[in-house]
Amino acid sequence: MTTRSADVAVVGAGIVGLAHALAAARRGHRVVLFERDERAVGASIRNFGLLWPIGQPEPTYTRAMRSREIWVDMLKRGGAWYVESGSLHLAHHPDEQAVLEEYLASAPHAVDNGTRMLTPAEVCDRSDTVIPDGLRAALWSPTEINVDPRQAIPTVAKVLAEDFGVEIVFGAAVREIDLPAVRTTAGDWRVERVIVASGNEFQQLYPDVFDASGIRRCKLQMMRTERQPEWWALGPTLCAGLTLPHYRSFAHCATLPAVRARFEEELPDHLAAGVHVLVSQTVAGEVTLGDSHDYGLTHDPFQHDRIDDLVLEYFNRFAVLPRPGITERWHGVYPSLPKGATELVIEPEPGVTVVNGLGGAGMTLSFGLAEEVLETW
Numbered sequence: 001m002t003t004r005s006a007d008v009a010v011v012g013a014g015i016v017g018l019a020h021a022l023a024a025a026r027r028g029h030r031v032v033l034f035e036r037d038e039r040a041v042g043a044s045i046r047n048f049g050l051l052w053p054i055g056q057p058e059p060t061y062t063r064a065m066r067s068r069e070i071w072v073d074m075l076k077r078g079g080a081w082y083v084e085s086g087s088l089h090l091a092h093h094p095d096e097q098a099v100l101e102e103y104l105a106s107a108p109h110a111v112d113n114g115t116r117m118l119t120p121a122e123v124c125d126r127s128d129t130v131i132p133d134g135l136r137a138a139l140w141s142p143t144e145i146n147v148d149p150r151q152a153i154p155t156v157a158k159v160l161a162e163d164f165g166v167e168i169v170f171g172a173a174v175r176e177i178d179l180p181a182v183r184t185t186a187g188d189w190r191v192e193r194v195i196v197a198s199g200n201e202f203q204q205l206y207p208d209v210f211d212a213s214g215i216r217r218c219k220l221q222m223m224r225t226e227r228q229p230e231w232w233a234l235g236p237t238l239c240a241g242l243t244l245p246h247y248r249s250f251a252h253c254a255t256l257p258a259v260r261a262r263f264e265e266e267l268p269d270h271l272a273a274g275v276h277v278l279v280s281q282t283v284a285g286e287v288t289l290g291d292s293h294d295y296g297l298t299h300d301p302f303q304h305d306r307i308d309d310l311v312l313e314y315f316n317r318f319a320v321l322p323r324p325g326i327t328e329r330w331h332g333v334y335p336s337l338p339k340g341a342t343e344l345v346i347e348p349e350p351g352v353t354v355v356n357g358l359g360g361a362g363m364t365l366s367f368g369l370a371e372e373v374l375e376t377w
């Protein structure tokens with residue numbers, strides 16, 4: 001078999017690999033991207049499709065906003081569906097409202113982008129899906145985007161190939177990197193640099209690097225409803241109080257421990273399963289609901305009804321759908337770093353950069369991160 005050549009090889013066609021392939025191609029490199037599967041089926045197509053700057057404190061908020069710009073460009077180029085939906089964090093208890101108000105007072109970057117508190121009446125003007133009973137207030141953020149990951153990820157790959165000349169080789173597992181050689185199950189390549197964006201497969205290439213990082217895996221259970229009626233649209237993507245302890249943007253709030261303490265009393269099963277509830281929409285008008293968080297190195301492969309029931313129970317407290325029937329259940333797994341680290345970017349040997357560990361924010365941050373990584377070359 002002849003050896004082909006490129007300037008940069010990327011391992012993995014999830015969002016991290018796609019984003020780095022784009023950043024490298026934009027800098028004028030000839031890029032080849034290897035994906036071991038026939039199409040990407042990892043975390044990047046199993047998520048909510050939420051581009052969620054509001055969950056990021058500075059400086060990653062700015063990274064998320066840059067990613068958002070790139071996403072819009074890529075989705076427009078590829079003709080993929082997306083909604084600039086914004087988001088609502090619903091508050092049903094004074095302690096939840098206090099966190100949202102404290103956050104707002106300490107997040108000028110979000111305020112500058114239009115984030116503000118809404119009254120229940122204003123929430124109902126924006127969303128037919130929210131149940132008004134018991135609602136005290138909400139944080140409205142206009143910056144969130146809802147994509148359908150099962151459509152958006154293949155679209156980004158297509159745009160990379162068609163508009164940016166990236167050669168994408170599906171069904172090619174990278175077996176060994178020995179620069180300038182990259183050995184794959186579909187033949188050998190000569191390249192100058194490699195980006196390893198292997199997601200959950202971190203025990204194959206450079207396992208020692210990952211081992212030293214303390215990386216683990218997080219398993220999340222997800223559901224999708226039947227198709228909603230033609231006249232229905234979600235509008236702003238939704239979440240409520242249980243989401244507050246999950247995002248780093250609220251972590252500094254002095255009012256947050258009281259919320260957590262109340263949940264420990266009132267919702268111990270939800271907390272134990274790491275349940276909080278996000279709601280997004282798909283291109284076909286279904287609704288994606290989740291999720292739970294289970295951390296470890298090895299997980300059982302099973303879906304647990306008990307966990308899905310907790311998600312649905314909490315969802316039913318704050319929202320109602322015309323057609324609530326669940327038609328799909330799945331789980332996703334993403335690598336997660338200890339101590340709140342937002343990414344692992346490391347050079348295990350000259351010419352090779354490992355990028356991983358974006359946790360629950362890979363869709364939100366990858367495009368911006370990739371530009372920052374390439375700037376260091």
Ligand SMILES: Cc1cc2nc3c(=O)[nH]c(=O)nc-3n(C[C@H](O)[C@H](O)[C@H](O)COP(=O)(O)OP(=O)(O)OC[C@H]3O[C@@H](n4cnc5c(N)ncnc54)[C@H](O)[C@@H]3O)c2cc1C
Pocket residue numbers: 011012013014015016017034035036037039040041042043044045046047048049050051052172173174175197198199200201204205220221222290291331332333334356357358359360361362363364365
């Ligand atoms: C259920 C769930 C919900 C989420 N919701 C959101 C959300 O709404 N918003 C958000 O911002 N983030 C969300 N996330 C997080 C986000 O999905 C991840 O951070 C992101 O998808 C990780 O991308 P990745 O490219 O690292 O991994 P992956 O998407 O898993 O891609 C890695 C790819 O590398 C390939 N690969 C591995 N090894 C090799 C090899 N040796 N050779 C060739 N190919 C290889 C794999 O086959 C795989 O396709 C969610 C995650 C999950 C699981």
